[in-house]
Amino acid sequence: MRPARQRIDVYFLKLIFKNVFRAKLRSSLTIIGLVIAIMAFGLLQTVVDAWFAGANASSAARMVTRNAISLVFPMPSYYRDRIKAVPGVKAVAHSQWFGGIYIEPKNFFPQFAVDHENFFEMYPEFLMTPEELLAFKRDRQGAVVGRKLADQFGWKVGDVVPIRGTIFPGEWRFTIRAIFDGKDETTITRQFYFQWEYINEYLKKRFPRRADQIGVFNIEVTDPGRIADIAKAVDAEFKNSLAETLTETEKAFQLGFVAQSEAIVVAIRVVSFVVVFIIMAVVANTMAMTARERLAEYATLKALGFSPKFVAALVYGEALMLSSIGAGIGILLTLPVASGFANSPAGAIFAAFKVSSDTVLMQMACALVVGLVAALVPGWRSARIRIVDGLRHVG
Amino acid sequence: MANTLVEIKHLAKSYTRGGQAVPVLYDITLDIARGDFISLMGPSGSGKSTLLNLIAGIDKPDSGILRIDGEDITKLSEGELADWRASNIGFIFQFYNLMPVLTAFENVELPLLLTNLSKSERRERVEMTLALVGLAERMEHYPNELSGGQQQRVAIARAIVTDPTILVCDEPTGDLDKQSAADVLAMLKQLNEEMGKTIIMVTHDAHAAEAARRLVHLEKGELIGDATSTAAH
Ligand SMILES: Nc1ncnc2c1ncn2[C@@H]1O[C@H](COP(=O)(O)OP(=O)(O)OP(=O)(O)O)[C@@H](O)[C@H]1O
Numbered sequence: 001m002r003p004a005r006q007r008i009d010v011y012f013l014k015l016i017f018k019n020v021f022r023a024k025l026r027s028s029l030t031i032i033g034l035v036i037a038i039m040a041f042g043l044l045q046t047v048v049d050a051w052f053a054g055a056n057a058s059s060a061a062r063m064v065t066r067n068a069i070s071l072v073f074p075m076p077s078y079y080r081d082r083i084k085a086v087p088g089v090k091a092v093a094h095s096q097w098f099g100g101i102y103i104e105p106k107n108f109f110p111q112f113a114v115d116h117e118n119f120f121e122m123y124p125e126f127l128m129t130p131e132e133l134l135a136f137k138r139d140r141q142g143a144v145v146g147r148k149l150a151d152q153f154g155w156k157v158g159d160v161v162p163i164r165g166t167i168f169p170g171e172w173r174f175t176i177r178a179i180f181d182g183k184d185e186t187t188i189t190r191q192f193y194f195q196w197e198y199i200n201e202y203l204k205k206r207f208p209r210r211a212d213q214i215g216v217f218n219i220e221v222t223d224p225g226r227i228a229d230i231a232k233a234v235d236a237e238f239k240n241s242l243a244e245t246l247t248e249t250e251k252a253f254q255l256g257f258v259a260q261s262e263a264i265v266v267a268i269r270v271v272s273f274v275v276v277f278i279i280m281a282v283v284a285n286t287m288a289m290t291a292r293e294r295l296a297e298y299a300t301l302k303a304l305g306f307s308p309k310f311v312a313a314l315v316y317g318e319a320l321m322l323s324s325i326g327a328g329i330g331i332l333l334t335l336p337v338a339s340g341f342a343n344s345p346a347g348a349i350f351a352a353f354k355v356s357s358d359t360v361l362m363q364m365a366c367a368l369v370v371g372l373v374a375a376l377v378p379g380w381r382s383a384r385i386r387i388v389d390g391l392r393h394v395g
Numbered sequence: 396m397a398n399t400l401v402e403i404k405h406l407a408k409s410y411t412r413g414g415q416a417v418p419v420l421y422d423i424t425l426d427i428a429r430g431d432f433i434s435l436m437g438p439s440g441s442g443k444s445t446l447l448n449l450i451a452g453i454d455k456p457d458s459g460i461l462r463i464d465g466e467d468i469t470k471l472s473e474g475e476l477a478d479w480r481a482s483n484i485g486f487i488f489q490f491y492n493l494m495p496v497l498t499a500f501e502n503v504e505l506p507l508l509l510t511n512l513s514k515s516e517r518r519e520r521v522e523m524t525l526a527l528v529g530l531a532e533r534m535e536h537y538p539n540e541l542s543g544g545q546q547q548r549v550a551i552a553r554a555i556v557t558d559p560t561i562l563v564c565d566e567p568t569g570d571l572d573k574q575s576a577a578d579v580l581a582m583l584k585q586l587n588e589e590m591g592k593t594i595i596m597v598t599h600d601a602h603a604a605e606a607a608r609r610l611v612h613l614e615k616g617e618l619i620g621d622a623t624s625t626a627a628h
């Protein structure tokens with residue numbers, strides 16, 4: 001009669017747990033490595049996510065028109081009326097990158113000079129009261145700022161914010177007239193908007209040749225399904241003119257921005273996986289050393305009648321427990337570290353630096369793969385060890 | 396013969412080393428009676444451990460017959476052999492081979508995990524067996540908290556807790572001081588005489604061999620002498 005099937009119960013888990021912490025120094029170092037690797041992986045994934053977050057938040061009904069040569073070249077302001085006349089165009093506004101410095105460069109946040117009459121009508125995801133919006137429109141030096149930005153510097157409506165221009169030299173003073181919230185999590189609320197007329201009036205006086213120039217036109221279309229055709233029609237309008245245009249969807253425009261740094265994004269992605277790969281090698285090495293030291297024990301278990309599967313399960317269990325402990329701590333630490341980074345000056349360049357649930361799932365998946373791969377060879381060897389050979393390892 | 400427990404005929408075993416077959420056992424023929432206590436002696440490298448391992452079912456012969464309790468164990472698959480060992484063989488090793496992360500209690504309980512016994516039945520069996528080897532007070536101790544002699548007694552408890560037919564002991568006193576060795580031998584003798592365990596023990600020590608009922612000498616893979624111990628009886 002065959003004896004009962006082997007029980008995999010509390011006893012088994014206890015054995016694995018005790019085995020994990022047998023070589024305390026080695027296990028601790030491996031776990032520290034796992035914590036750092038899993039955390040680094042999560043943070044790097046979050047950086048990539050944050051990079052794309054702006055593009056993903058864009059509307060499918062909006063396009064951006066810029067100078068076909070480069071973003072740094074402007075277009076004449078009279079293009080506005082011609083764009084408006086293109087069939088399918090519902091509304092037109094414009095915006096200009098300002099690039100000023102608030103007190104010191106590390107306080108970086110994006111600033112745009114916008115068409116105050118039309119811009120915010122086109123961006124319903126920026127939530128503010130009609131009274132505040134009206135106050136902004138009535139004040140040439142008024143500004144509209146995002147909630148996160150206001151919170152970062154402790155600004156309130158009515159505060160005066162001085163900004164030193166770089167592209168547009170001089171000391172500029174703005175009065176905050178409105179603070180907007182985002183419609184949802186994906187809406188960026190770190191920007192600073194003010195009236196394009198404010199700088200244009202100044203340019204007219206000081207540098208007339210630079211006046212009446214537009215950085216980009218923001219266009220809303222009537223039918224998002226025809227957006228590609230409408231974009232073509234806009235560009236056709238300015239074919240062979242002094243400043244030819246390039247019109248693309250807002251998303252494509254933002255991704256183009258991201259694409260400029262695509263090499264960096266790819267590098268970050270690659271590095272995040274290299275980190276996981278390295279820790280896989282480290283854990284595999286730990287498991288190989290461990291299993292080699294325990295050959296006599298595994299041989300003894302097999303002599304007592306335990307199956308090769310049981311021995312393999314011990315090795316796999318140990319590797320998985322090791323990687324789960326490391327990954328668990330790593331995941332728990334990722335959240336506070338990410339939010340610490342998001343609130344730091346360096347993190348301010350990202351709209352939403354938030355660890356997504358996908359990232360956490362990927363961290364878990366990495367831990368699982370690391371554990372399984374690390375146990376592969378040692379598990380196979382330990383299970384296959386001939387009892388008499390294993391027993392000769394004693395002493 | 397019903398009283399023969401181990402029946403060995405023309406058993407041969409060689410190991411391959413560097414691509415060459417090195418014969419270790421030649422044509423061994425030996426019967427071991429049920430309830431016997433046999434001591435295997437011989438110089439180092441003569442094949443004592445190899446023979447013991449074959450009988451214990453942890454190694455396979457190249458040729459010959461090896462029947463235990465009427466069953467030809469050379470015909471069993473690896474899985475069947477594992478189950479067979481679990482219910483028929485108790486192992487005692489020179490270096491005890493206890494799991495260092497498990498207490499004395501847990502070490503003795505280990506082979507019982509392969510049985511159908513409930514947790515409380517296992518506890519009862521383990522406590523009884525540890526009391527039998529005089530370690531009732533040391534159940535919660537880890538191996539490194541026990542002396543060599545005590546560890547070997549835990550190993551003996553682990554070997555007998557499943558109530559196997561045969562105890563195989565490879566130099567069970569090889570790592571012990573004189574007093575502990577004497578204790579272990581007395582215990583084996585008691586298990587043989589009072590509980591009817593068949594014991595096969597490999598030893599270098601002539602003094603230890605005296606505990607057995609029968610002495611078998613191996614030399615270069617061949618049986619060269621077989622005597623019934625006079626000192627013991
Ligand atoms: N697994 C193995 N692989 C290769 N050779 C082996 C193996 N096991 C034993 N041998 C060889 O077989 C011979 C007999 O070994 P065995 O261990 O049976 O001797 P022994 O009589 O028990 O010796 P000792 O008294 O030193 O323990 C030796 O020459 C040994 O080197």
Ligand SMILES: [Mg+2]
Nearest residue numbers: 443444445565
């Ligand atoms: Mg030997």
